[in-house]
Amino acid sequence: MKVLGIETSCDETGVAVYDTEAGLLSHRLHSQIELHAEYGGVVPELASRDHIRRLPLLIRQTLASAALEVGDIDGVAYTAGPGLAGALLVGASVAESFGLAADIPVLPVHHLEGHLLSPLLSADPPAFPFIALLVSGGHTQLMRVAGVGDYTLLGESLDDAAGEAFDKTAKLLGLGYPGGPQLARLAEQGQAGRFRLPRPMLHSHDLDFSFSGLKTAVLNVVSSEAWQPRDAADLAADFQQAVVEVLCAKALAAMKAAGLKTLVVAGGVGANRALRLQLDAATAKRGWRVHYPEPELCTDNGAMIAFAGGLRFAAGERPAQVPAVRVKPRWPLMELRPPQVA
Template sequence: MHISQLSNLPSKPVLGVESSCDETGVAILRWVPEAPGSGLLAHALYSQVKLHADYGGVVPELASRDHVRKLLPLVREALAQAGMTPADLGGVAYTAGPGLVGALLVGAAAARAMAWALDVPAIGVHHMEGHLLAPLLEADPPKPPFVALLVSGGHSMLVEVAAIGRYRILGDTLDDAAGEAFDKTAKLMGLPYPGGPALAKLAEQGRAGAFRFSRPMTDRPGLDFSFSGLKTQVLLAWQQSDQSEQTRADVARGFEEAIVDTLVIKCRRALEATGTGRLVIAGGVGANKRLRETLAAAGQQDGFRTYFPRLQFCTDNGAMIALAGAIRLAAGQGQDEAVRVAPRWDLQGLQPV
């Protein structure tokens, strides 16, 4: 079922809460099927990047504590942006997984408490479904069926989307996800945290062809991803180089090109296998400039269409959770009052809409 066919969309806006890792996101959304993209009334986001920078990665306990401090102020900020009071809300959606268990529990407990106090329905949302549906926030959203490339710090997967809630994973991460490989490679090259964006920016100064690394698992059939070996190749190349600033940029470019080419090759295979002419790209790595440009060019060449969320909705955010929650609440899928989270959660096990 496409979202425009849902007749029971909440008449009041839905509050979305995201707290799966190191971003606290809150949004308020009223979906208007006849005017896609117009129903986002407010969104507020707080990033914990500075908090975790000294550790070179996310510290789960610190992340949970910071969500406690920031969540309710962000809810108040979003309500003020929308010119609303809590009584104006018609439902609450929150990220129930996958993610860090402590961080998830903060958002889930707060969201359930608000829903109980307001006597409105609440629903736990799958984090990756939120990313998958993020392009529906745009003015020209994709309609199922399509293939989704979900690329983030913890996930690299290709998903066949027959309809909302009907997902089949075509390829998944066997070890390091693309975003994780970006961050780890940046760290071994001495780049600041968060490493992925820093490496991508440095790659812009690199010389094409100075370093060429393998395109992992593209020399055999299949759609799974494995980037740990690529990371090792880059480490050896860096250690054996003169480690000048230009060489650092050249290595960064060679690494980025290897990641992007691998993702593009796999996307083309998935589209051919499914016979689908629409490709959604979502998740934090979906903000990568080279990936966006290369996939758009591949689409023009092969005749498929690409759909990206705007940059601010590639990374974790409350708007995608509010949207996914609104769709499921419209389908009558609100849950009981128990606080439940799922640090590991199979996307294919979701209930169809």
């Protein structure tokens, strides 16, 4: 079954075709970084309008790259949430229109399920069950994954997610948009150890996270009379080290508590080099395995949506009989269930 995937949850327009037998056939991605950079963050209305402009061309390019015609597609999957309401509506409208015109089924997909399952697209995919550390811009969660839609939440951020803390700290250091990747690059130029930053909830004896206090600690440093802009790289290194230390400790604790030896890391922060190095070393020491998405699939993309939809289609799930544009800007991952066979 060939599934067209459409991702428009925020500031990236992604389109892909996934074949449930042959794998990922093609994918295209357009980033809106330049569009939003002058505003220092995502402007929802501009994001929605850009999705409208980009989607038709990206769909044509993706199909052409896979040597497919519209009639070769068997189903459509689109991001229904969570995300920006206007941006989600663009993708949903295009997906439902495509499905209606081609007379094929259309499935709404949870954005975070796409991230969560994206490591299964790699050449060496993990097997169920596993522990997942989901670290994206707005979410930091640990969960036990027993199968598609079979998720048990073990812990999550009680305030700022790790990605949000990266972005907000980047602003405090005067870095541009997108802040998280820029802070990570700056941290590689610095030397950790100069600033005594907290490790929030490191010894809380649970699997929850809190990064708001860490961000406030950075604010106190840059607001002090002793602060010098030349120290920014060292402070970035200390901040990143604190976040990575907490993420690693909690992930390892979750694996030990669950009695599992496989860890999956997904979401944009999962591309962070320092996080990968520390997790690789820690899991190798214990004889465990850690899996990541391919680097190009760490950010929002259509491939993960086509793949998640493809898994549900393959399991027999089908949409409601009456086509409807369905989006959920706020959609807890724990509301998902295993594929519902029609």
